[in-house]
Amino acid sequence: MAESTEVRKLVYLVTGGCGFLGEHVVRMLLQREPRLSELRVFDLHLGPWLEELKTGPVQVTAIQGDVTEAHEVAAAVAGAHVVIHAAGLVDVFGRASPKTIHEVNVQGTKNVIEACVQTGTRFLVYTSSMEVVGPNIKGHPFYRKAQAERLVLEANGREVRGGLPLVTCALRPTGIYGEGHQIMRDFYHQGLRLGGRLFRAIPASVEHGRVYVGNVAWMHVLVARELERRAALVGGQVYFCYDESPYKSYEDFNMEFLGPCGLRLVETRLLAPYWLLMLLAFLNALLQWLLRPLLLYAPLLNPYTLAMANTTFTVSTDKAQRHFGYEPLFSWEDSRTRTIRWVRAMEGSAQ
Numbered sequence: 001m002a003e004s005t006e007v008r009k010l011v012y013l014v015t016g017g018c019g020f021l022g023e024h025v026v027r028m029l030l031q032r033e034p035r036l037s038e039l040r041v042f043d044l045h046l047g048p049w050l051e052e053l054k055t056g057p058v059q060v061t062a063i064q065g066d067v068t069e070a071h072e073v074a075a076a077v078a079g080a081h082v083v084i085h086a087a088g089l090v091d092v093f094g095r096a097s098p099k100t101i102h103e104v105n106v107q108g109t110k111n112v113i114e115a116c117v118q119t120g121t122r123f124l125v126y127t128s129s130m131e132v133v134g135p136n137i138k139g140h141p142f143y144r145k146a147q148a149e150r151l152v153l154e155a156n157g158r159e160v161r162g163g164l165p166l167v168t169c170a171l172r173p174t175g176i177y178g179e180g181h182q183i184m185r186d187f188y189h190q191g192l193r194l195g196g197r198l199f200r201a202i203p204a205s206v207e208h209g210r211v212y213v214g215n216v217a218w219m220h221v222l223v224a225r226e227l228e229r230r231a232a233l234v235g236g237q238v239y240f241c242y243d244e245s246p247y248k249s250y251e252d253f254n255m256e257f258l259g260p261c262g263l264r265l266v267e268t269r270l271l272a273p274y275w276l277l278m279l280l281a282f283l284n285a286l287l288q289w290l291l292r293p294l295l296l297y298a299p300l301l302n303p304y305t306l307a308m309a310n311t312t313f314t315v316s317t318d319k320a321q322r323h324f325g326y327e328p329l330f331s332w333e334d335s336r337t338r339t340i341r342w343v344r345a346m347e348g349s350a351q
């Protein structure tokens with residue numbers, strides 16, 4: 001944790017603070033935000049690791065709560081200087097209903113905004129997603145992210161209790177990877193089940209932008225600080241999250257970490273034709289729908305994951321650097337080493 005001569009006087013709130021990204025944001029704030037006096041971690045499911053954080057100079061307050069419950073959100077926000085709203089449903093496998101996704105991603109965000117207005121919190125950072133620019137499959141969870149992002153940006157400038165303006169911005173990560181990434185964990189365990197092999201389904205030519213979780217967390221910490229210092233410039237803005245991670249297909253990128261841990265990507269001589277993959281994906285979606293009353297069937301391959309896997313995502317921007325001096329904290333080599341170390345730790349626990 002950072003030691004600093006700066007006076008510790010600020011209260012931050014991180015919603016979704018026990019999630020994959022949220023935990024990294026919490027730890028990054030404790031390490032690199034010297035003005036913190038209290039860090040509130042709000043989540044539906046609190047992690048046991050929070051206990052280890054309560055020994056430092058910053059008061060870490062764990063709050064078990066639901067962003068869809070306005071009164072719970074208002075109680076958590078009251079008195080916070082900054083809110084980082086990372087709670088959300090990343091549901092690429094169709095586990096949650098569209099109603100639940102809307103309640104969490106849209107109504108939950110409305111509750112956070114209204115809590116800021118009612119209690120006088122002036123600075124709000126929203127963790128959006130690069131999907132808000134497509135391919136938006138109407139009704140799919142990331143379609144809801146676009147609605148939530150728009151609410152946050154439209155709230156910029158609203159008067160909060162005390163008469164000062166609310167200052168908001170949104171960060172748009174692409175596919176985040178790193179320690180704690182559940183989908184990477186799923187791929188790893190699938191590979192173990194298949195005797196150390198993963199089978200290519202996507203052409204290597206379909207390149208994806210990925211970003212290391214530590215750099216996304218760092219961008220959150222930096223922009224939260226700049227919202228106050230440069231409200232006129234940063235308020236109401238969106239920033240794509242980026243770093244030096246290479247562009248590769250989703251499967252090839254995963255092999256950067258799974259390969260050194262003993263898995264190999266089997267190059268099937270003939271890739272299954274796209275129409276066959278689409279047919280299998282829709283059959284999976286039909287099966288999921290038929291079985292829903294009985295059990296949750298949520299395979300990797302569905303129309304959304306196939307569409308996303310076959311969509312090239314590239315991000316070319318330096319806006320975060322220009323507006324608030326963002327530079328990746330972790331190089332590609334460091335990000336890769338840290339992620340491999342995490343997969344290896346899973347390897348140890350899987351044996």
Ligand SMILES: NC(=O)c1ccc[n+]([C@@H]2O[C@H](COP(=O)([O-])OP(=O)(O)OC[C@H]3O[C@@H](n4cnc5c(N)ncnc54)[C@H](O)[C@@H]3O)[C@@H](O)[C@H]2O)c1
Nearest residue numbers: 016018019020021043044066067086087088129173175176
């Ligand atoms: N993982 C990615 O690749 C990625 C990429 C871009 C954007 N994002 C966004 O980043 C944010 C965090 O994503 P993540 O990958 O860490 O997902 P995650 O599921 O690991 O974390 C989300 C957290 O929010 C909490 N949460 C969910 N519903 C809640 C509710 N009703 N009330 C309170 N807490 C609730 C969950 O318990 C979880 O801890 C999300 O908003 C997501 O849309 C993720």
Ligand SMILES: CC(C)[C@@H](O)CC[C@@H](C)[C@H]1CC[C@H]2[C@@H]3[C@H](O)C=C4C[C@@H](O)CC[C@]4(C)[C@H]3CC[C@]12C
Nearest residue numbers: 092129130131174175201250300301305306308309
């Ligand atoms: C079964 C195969 C088709 C297999 O390759 C499917 C992989 C699939 C689980 C991923 C392929 C593309 C991923 C998404 C993409 O990297 C971008 C994203 C943006 C981010 O905002 C959230 C996560 C995600 C939607 C990411 C999720 C996993 C994939 C769909």
